Ligand code: GCO
Ligand code: MN
């Protein structure tokens with residue numbers, strides 16, 4: 164029986180910002196002390212994580228001088244070496260500073276767009292220096308409250324110009340880095356452009372280097388839109404675009420809660436883990452969530468440990484599901500009529516389709532047995548199978 168003890172080989176990562184979260188919300192101030200990056204590295208390593216990711220300014224304050232930057236990065240590198248932790252992903256903060264109050268890549272102001280691209284390039288440099296292979300781009304304030312203020316077609320054009328510039332920069336520098344775009348429907352803006360992973364996938368095809376750009380779907384963000392994360396991730400995998408993933412949880416249609424993975428929608432979390440495991444997803448299992456505001460430092464550790472344990476427990480449930488004779492028997496029956504081959508247009512297939520001898524009424528009267536299948540799934544999750 165597994166102890167569900169996370170190990171580096173499980174490839175669990177957290178954002179610095181997730182443990183740095185001090186519990187501030189729109190109605191209340193910080194409730195927890197500053198958690199310095201070096202201590203976060205040590206804590207995550209002790210908890211069994213593989214690595215840590217960050218926004219440029221989670222590590223290097225926006226106003227830091229070059230000397231301060233070098234000192235901070237050297238100290239951080241030492242901690243990574245001491246605690247055998249990796250930095251698989253880096254991202255950029257294009258939302259906290261007032262300069263980004265009307266967006267970064269989609270700002271109406273050219274100098275803001277240029278500054279944003281420059282800031283993103285500096286973040287990519289830092290990531291490359293620390294071995295990151297993925298650059299996540301979440302357009303934190305790329306959106307509007309006032310639709311009269313921006314032409315959304317022009318905004319998308321600007322968005323694409325920004326991403327294209329970054330791709331050219333990565334190629335020019337010879338970095339081995341891919342870009343993963345993260346969607347969110349709203350918050351902090353009234354409406355954000357490219358609100359879902361599906362929208363991102365369509366946008367990517369309009370870029371100059373679509374082969375370098377994929378997605379970073381987040382559970383909470385898809386659920387804010389009322390969407391099924393499992394289906395969103397499946398589409399990303401289908402398109403060969405799942406470059407990264409943000410695991411957390413959320414009550415449907417609320418503000419972005421960024422809750423501990425699996426804390427709200429266990430069945431949805433189960434199917435997400437099943438999808439990643441069955442697809443042999445090789446990327447990081449990254450948690451983008453934070454502890455409840457009620458928690459102190461010990462609660463923050465319980466939160467991080469909980470994310471990883473829940474993933475491992477669900478992995479175990481996936482193994483049980485895949486090995487359950489009754490469930491697999493039902494699935495064989497359900498899929499028995501799936502048939503061989505693909506539906507391809509040809510003279511022969513056209514003839515076959517045109518002359519199809521098919522009892523529509525009998526087929527329409529057939530029960531599918533999904534009640535029992537779902538009940539068995541729920542019983543696996545409830546621990547009685
Ligand atoms: C959110 C977002 C952010 C991004 C992160 C990466 O909760 O609104 O998930 O946490 O993932 O900023 O750029
Ligand atoms: Mn995220």
Ligand code: MN
Nearest residue numbers: 381383419421
């Ligand atoms: Mn979020």
